[in-house]
Amino acid sequence: MIKAAGAVLWRDADGDVEVAVVHRHRYDDWSLPKGKLDRGETVPACAVREVFEETGYSCVLGRHLKQVSYSVKSVPKTVDYYAAEAVSGSFAANDEVDSLKWLPVADASALLTYEPDREVLAEFTRLPADLLLVLLVRHAKAGKRSEWDDDDDLRPLSDAGWRQATALRSLLPVWSPTRVHTAPRVRCVDTVRAVAEDLSVEMVEEPRLSEEGYWPDPEAGLVRLLEIAADEGRAVVSSQGGVIPSVVRTLAELGGLRLDEIPCKKGSVWVLAFTRPFGAWSTSDSPSRWPTLVSAHYLASALPRP
Incomplete structure (x- = not known):
């Protein structure tokens, strides 16, 4: 091949x-x-x-x-x-x-x-050339939960996870992100920490995009992701496997975008492209004016070809 x-x-x-x-x-x-x-x-x-x-x-x-x-x-x-x-x-x-x-x-x-x-x-x-873009990252590999005795929020990346984080540090800049958002879990934060350091920006914690914060109110989590998408500049968002498939599936359904499957391997990236809202936009506007997902492409790994 x-x-x-x-x-x-x-x-x-x-x-x-x-x-x-x-x-x-x-x-x-x-x-x-x-x-x-x-x-x-x-x-x-x-x-x-x-x-x-x-x-x-x-x-x-x-x-x-x-x-x-x-x-x-x-x-x-x-x-x-x-x-x-x-x-x-x-x-x-x-x-x-x-x-x-x-x-x-x-x-x-x-x-x-x-x-x-x-x-x-x-x-x-088929679509406008200049679209909003969110790079939705599942955190890199961490140690097994069954082998971690402390608070699960603090479970760190494994050696393989750090290699994935290093690969993401090299890969994500080709889309020229300017902002980094992350669920408040050590493994989510550390997956994109180096990206934020390279951009010289502070990471913004997103409790509604953690598993514990998303599922009590999924609609609020979706709205928050749309707010991130609509802000100036492209965004990296680091989240969890219990959140990403639901977010991508729901946004695709709302946008009429057909996705046969929604994989979510650790260290993977969904490149999500949205239409730009007309004029100033807020969540109080009709959903018809919200950013709409029009393209979703999955990268199973940031690691380079052997």
Whole structure:
């Protein structure tokens, strides 16, 4: 299996969206920037690296768009595509790409050589480019509850859990979060502590997103997550396995989003994208004006590919 990743790289052009298409001289084709994973690399990190190497632009990932599958010389290959906003940089011809064009979406689609690339671009245009984003993290592995004699709130991460936390520290910045929220459990806090330190921000404790705080009033927990989503800047939220599936399932149902299953491994991440409310928003408004979940993508592990 060959694994690769790429992106629809976009920018705001006086209120309109333009996307980048690249010409590869080796194949004489127009395509979206993409490339194979390096050893020890995650799929999202690969997408960011390949965009930079092929286009010269640094980018911030948004929602996952789709996975494309095909064969290369009878070897199966998958390419995961993300929306990615260009934040800095400029193009220079390189070993892989000799030309780049910024185009309106319709023009870009007409120029692309391959139908799968056009399908990826069509998925990109299905929703607004600039969405709210919450990175909902299940805490990393902790020691077994049966082997912990103290208050369960204080149960620490295991060695494997600290490795997962280190991997999350490297992975989560590709979405450029600016805030860190956490259920008030040591294992939840320590899972994202280093992320907050790197951002130089204080972690905000969220009692309603712990198991004990959520289940007496699930609606209040959902509203709190929507409040977090609607605040300025993207958010990391660290919570527990007894909360995350219920939150994701309910938000998906409210948004009319079909999810066949809702896994929740320790150290995993749900990348949740929401529409932006129109104008100032508060929980006293009609639910029709609340942020709506429109995309939910699950990353089972932040650990890189061996």
